[in-house]
Amino acid sequence: MERRHFLVGQRISLSNLSEEDLSDDAPYFQWMNDLDLDVFTERGRFPNHPARHRSYFDRSADRGSIVLLGIFDNATERHIGNVSYKDINWHSRRGFLGYVVGEADFVGKGIATEAVGMFLLYGFQKLNFHRVHTTVALDNVASIKVLERNGLVREGVMPEHIISGDRKLDVAVYGTLAENWMPAHADRVRKNYQSAPF
Numbered sequence: 001m002e003r004r005h006f007l008v009g010q011r012i013s014l015s016n017l018s019e020e021d022l023s024d025d026a027p028y029f030q031w032m033n034d035l036d037l038d039v040f041t042e043r044g045r046f047p048n049h050p051a052r053h054r055s056y057f058d059r060s061a062d063r064g065s066i067v068l069l070g071i072f073d074n075a076t077e078r079h080i081g082n083v084s085y086k087d088i089n090w091h092s093r094r095g096f097l098g099y100v101v102g103e104a105d106f107v108g109k110g111i112a113t114e115a116v117g118m119f120l121l122y123g124f125q126k127l128n129f130h131r132v133h134t135t136v137a138l139d140n141v142a143s144i145k146v147l148e149r150n151g152l153v154r155e156g157v158m159p160e161h162i163i164s165g166d167r168k169l170d171v172a173v174y175g176t177l178a179e180n181w182m183p184a185h186a187d188r189v190r191k192n193y194q195s196a197p198f
């Protein structure tokens, strides 16, 4: 069956994941085992496991504290990455932003920048977030570019926050408020949508 995308962009679309996307031999499961994608993060301390994979999705499916959308390439319909809000606090209206571009042939082409922009507009306009925040290792130059191009501001640095073998990584907190982000970025990001629903 042809997938109907949720947030339809010019080049990529953001959509819920199907059972097929979640299966053990699908790309998403493999990304979670790809240590090359975990150089500056600490997601991959343990091998991925079907039950763990499933439970993260199930928590997202009930929209309690996680919203998880796949990034799909419009031209090929390939599932190439994910964007998510986790630790959502609906009272204070904030979410913690996460993203991954898992397919190597799509890295460095502006996909994360575009997906994060679209997802921020959705967060502020559709989920009514007041604040979006995230953390990023200072060595993760590509990810910092993604955040700063999308108007997230460095709010502080947590020294040696991640320890991985001999490496001790300083990690920055980035964030923005709807009232700052919307006037500066919403119009630009709407152009990434085929037709912006908000």
Ligand SMILES: CC(C)(COP(=O)(O)OP(=O)(O)OC[C@H]1O[C@@H](n2cnc3c(N)ncnc32)[C@H](O)[C@@H]1OP(=O)(O)O)[C@@H](O)C(=O)NCCC(=O)NCCS
Pocket (backbone or CB within 6 Å): 036, 037, 038, 040, 041, 099, 100, 101, 102, 106, 107, 108, 109, 110, 111, 112, 113, 114, 135, 136, 137, 140, 141, 142, 143, 145, 146
């Ligand atoms: C970080 C990540 C999301 C970037 O995705 P992407 O689609 O390649 O990002 P974009 O192409 O939109 O932007 C990245 C920018 O950084 C640049 N870049 C990539 N690697 C770089 C490096 N090692 N040093 C300097 N710049 C780099 C890219 O060229 C691009 O800049 P440009 O547009 O000026 O050429 C992706 O590499 C990834 O999923 N990494 C693993 C998971 C991760 O770190 N997630 C973020 C956690 S905070």
